[in-house]
Amino acid sequence: MILHLIFIFLVTTCLCFIYQIRKSELVFIGLVSVISQTCFIHMSKSFDLVTTTFFTAFLIGILALYRRKYKKTPIQITSLPPTILLVPGSIGFKMMGTFMGKHGDGGAVLGFEMIFVACAIVLGGMLAEFVFSRELEL
Amino acid sequence: MKPNDNSYLTRHSYFLVSLAEALLAAGCSTHRLEDRIERLCIAKGLEGEILIVPTGVQLQLKHRTAHIICFVRVKKLGIKLSLLHNLSDFCDEIVRTGVGTRLAEKQLDKILELPDPYPQSLIIVCFSVVSTFFQFMLGGGVYDCLLCALLGIVVYFSERYFSNAKQASFLSNFVSAFLVSSLCIWYQKVFHIESIQLVILSGIIILTPGLGLTNSIAELSHRQFLSGSARFIEALLVLLFISFGVYLPLQLFGVSL
Numbered sequence: 001m002i003l004h005l006i007f008i009f010l011v012t013t014c015l016c017f018i019y020q021i022r023k024s025e026l027v028f029i030g031l032v033s034v035i036s037q038t039c040f041i042h043m044s045k046s047f048d049l050v051t052t053t054f055f056t057a058f059l060i061g062i063l064a065l066y067r068r069k070y071k072k073t074p075i076q077i078t079s080l081p082p083t084i085l086l087v088p089g090s091i092g093f094k095m096m097g098t099f100m101g102k103h104g105d106g107g108a109v110l111g112f113e114m115i116f117v118a119c120a121i122v123l124g125g126m127l128a129e130f131v132f133s134r135e136l137e138l
Numbered sequence: 139m140k141p142n143d144n145s146y147l148t149r150h151s152y153f154l155v156s157l158a159e160a161l162l163a164a165g166c167s168t169h170r171l172e173d174r175i176e177r178l179c180i181a182k183g184l185e186g187e188i189l190i191v192p193t194g195v196q197l198q199l200k201h202r203t204a205h206i207i208c209f210v211r212v213k214k215l216g217i218k219l220s221l222l223h224n225l226s227d228f229c230d231e232i233v234r235t236g237v238g239t240r241l242a243e244k245q246l247d248k249i250l251e252l253p254d255p256y257p258q259s260l261i262i263v264c265f266s267v268v269s270t271f272f273q274f275m276l277g278g279g280v281y282d283c284l285l286c287a288l289l290g291i292v293v294y295f296s297e298r299y300f301s302n303a304k305q306a307s308f309l310s311n312f313v314s315a316f317l318v319s320s321l322c323i324w325y326q327k328v329f330h331i332e333s334i335q336l337v338i339l340s341g342i343i344i345l346t347p348g349l350g351l352t353n354s355i356a357e358l359s360h361r362q363f364l365s366g367s368a369r370f371i372e373a374l375l376v377l378l379f380i381s382f383g384v385y386l387p388l389q390l391f392g393v394s395l
Contacts, residue, residue: 089346
């Protein structure tokens, strides 16, 4: 588990480099990622993927708003790298593979799962923003 | 209409459109961008309406009896969060201090001229690490992880080379996926891969449009129907091109996943 979290911190830092995030934000974003993934791992033992993703995105949203409030960092910057670890890109790839293997039913199930996960991420972030900050950031 | 009003509006519209273009090119989401520009218009005492589409900005400004509409195409899109952070701070500063448009234009030019914060060599290593990590997470062995490290580098160079070519943004996805899939097939024939599907997935994980799909749904949720649906279609197209790039070599060499 600890090795897993260290890897998550490392990968989030790499994503920060790829998307050219300021050095001063790296540690905080890495910690957001570690906290959110810990939540994800623990919740996924009891809940399904969509529910787990929703609450994880909500947590990321809260932490991004906290950073926005105290350091004026745009929400998009703090939330993007941790969210990348949740986005359903791999499900989409599997979906296309299933369709190409002429298994339409399986592909459709994966396709809907992909859209549900993406919606869960969006709704989690929007809910956090609505509850903790009634107006959009400048 | 007074000539003063017209020149006042022209100067402001030029600045605001340039700022919107820079924000869009840095990866700012549509609804946040519109909100930013509308607040800046209010801070400048202007009536402004802005429409953002994924590759363009249209701005309509009113001041007293004067009225102006301008449109700009944005051709270079990407995600540069350091630039977005600087531009966001700059917008905050304009609203807070009410800095004049001429000075603001100079400051904007300075921000746009800032170099990238990290060297390309570091970005190559990061592509490699991200692919390796995903393979590790999917339970791959040491040799599979090493292969993924190489695949990450291949994807970086392929993306960089083909993204620079004119009208070839989708081609880069196809070529990257094709190269990754071909290398995995060759590797499997020479050595052994526990699961070729997982290795290919780890290799191309950075290309998969999960973020694009999530952003498109976020924009649709904020009633940005034009931009959201365009991005949704873009994400699906990327997915199709990647899939085709992966499955073409598999079919050619008769390998099944």
